[in-house]
Amino acid sequence: MLLRRLWPLCPPLAAIGFSVFFLTLTHWLSSQNSHCLIHSSTGWHCPGCGGTRAFHDVASGNGSDALSHHALLVVGMFSFSCISLYLIIRITILGKQAPQLPNIYTSWIWLGGGIIILFTLLRNIPAWPFSLLAP
Amino acid sequence: MAAIIHLGTQGVETEVFSNAAINLKSISSLHLSTNLSMLPTAMTEWFYGKDNAQHGPVSEQDIHTLVSSGQLDANTIVWREGMTDWIPMKDVPALQAIASSISGNLTQTQPSPYASTPSQPYPMAPHTDGLSIASLVCGILAVMTCYFGGLFGLPAVLCGHISLKKIKTSETPIGGRGMAIAGLITGYIGIAMTIAAIGLFAIGIAGGLTAAP
Structure with missing residues (x-):
């Protein structure tokens, strides 16, 4: 099956497509003067809060601002591009097979979910070292 | 040993009381098999799990051959019609005789310090x-x-x-x-x-x- 061999191409393409869609829509939304509903009603920072700003900063090459807006997203974007690049090199230049999706260690996914939950909890603590994580 | 393993209510009870280390799961599976033993067992067809796939149906005789050739062992999960779950062969009374006849003899004749170490409780991770x-x-x-x-x-x-x-x-x-x-x-x-x-x-x-x- 073609998808079984070429799936590493899908996540980066999907990520690029989604980013374009997301940024277009948020750009339009912010022109309508809308604010985050969760933040304005509860005062909490949700796991994605500051992500758009961080994305804009990365796109304009402003690393430190991006880190201060959403550190996890920047680290995640960096590792995502590294892994995607490795997988694409692996199936094209090295000519090896892509790893089978169901064989990927499920503990990695649980670990990722756990890191996001921890990050969300920590960035909502209004004390010095943790407030660095808040956007 | 062979007398304990043979199907039939009497044999099963003997085993339940004679084996102190028996766990709940195997008691329930014994109970299940007791009910199954009322059915004609001549044409029992077994399925077994190996290398992440289901194999079968095979007869009890085939299982015996596979165990003798080393392709299956006491931890291989098996199933037949009427059973609610897949369980290791060592917990199925009808197949215990086959499974233990080979591995049992080995451990009895060659007692080694490693004999008590379980080789692999789940040979195939789901x-x-x-x-x-x-x-x-x-x-x-x-x-x-x-x-x-x-x-x-x-x-x-x-x-x-x-x-x-x-x-x-x-x-x-x-x-x-x-x-x-x-x-x-x-x-x-x-x-x-x-x-x-x-x-x-x-x-x-x-x-x-x-x-x-």
């Missing part, structure tokens, strides 16, 4: 359902993307439900139930955030329109 992975990944993205959560929430919920159904109805054990449930929860949270956002945004627009003269 294969994880890919849909449950997809469900959790989409679910995590749904929570991360705020207003757009529904975009990932829908596939997360769909994959989660399909995966749970698949795991529930499958005859062979499949892993990934926890991930499917986590994907469902996060997916629904994402959908709820999107619906709330659309609703409030619509109210905001409507309010803005009425406020404007």
Whole structure:
């Protein structure tokens, strides 16, 4: 099956497509003067809060601002591009097979979910070292 | 040993009381097999799990041959019609004789310090359902993307439900139930955030329109 061999191409393409869609829509939304509903009603920072700003900063090459807006997203974007690049090199230049999706260690996914939950909890603590994580 | 293993209520009871280390699961499976032993056993057809796949049907004689040739061992999971679950061969009275006749003789004749070490309690780790992975990944993205959560929430919920159904109805054990449930929860949270956002945004627009003269 073609998808079984070429799936590493899908996540980066999907990520690029989604980013374009997301940024277009948020750009339009912010022109309508809308604010985050969760933040304005509860005062909490949700796991994605500051992500758009961080994305804009990365796109304009402003690393430190991006880190201060959403550190996890920047680290995640960096590792995502590294892994995607490795997988694409692996199936094209090295000519090896892509790893089978169901064989990927499920503990990695649980670990990722756990890191996001921890990050969300920590960035909502209004004390010095943790407030660095808040956007 | 052979007298204990043979099918029949008397034999099963003898074994339950003679083996102090027997656990609950094997008692229940013994009970199950006791009921099964009322059925004609001449044409019993067994299925066994090996290399992440189901094999069979094979007869008891075939199982004997496979065990003798070393392809199956006492920990291989087996199933036949009427059993609710796949269980290791060593817990099935009808096959215990076959399984222990080979491995049992070995450990009895060659007592070694390593003999008590269990070789591998689960020889084949249950294969994880890919849909449950997809469900959790989409679910995590749904929570991360705020207003757009529904975009990932829908596939997360769909994959989660399909995966749970698949795991529930499958005859062979499949892993990934926890991930499917986590994907469902996060997916629904994402959908709820999107619906709330659309609703409030619509109210905001409507309010803005009425406020404007």
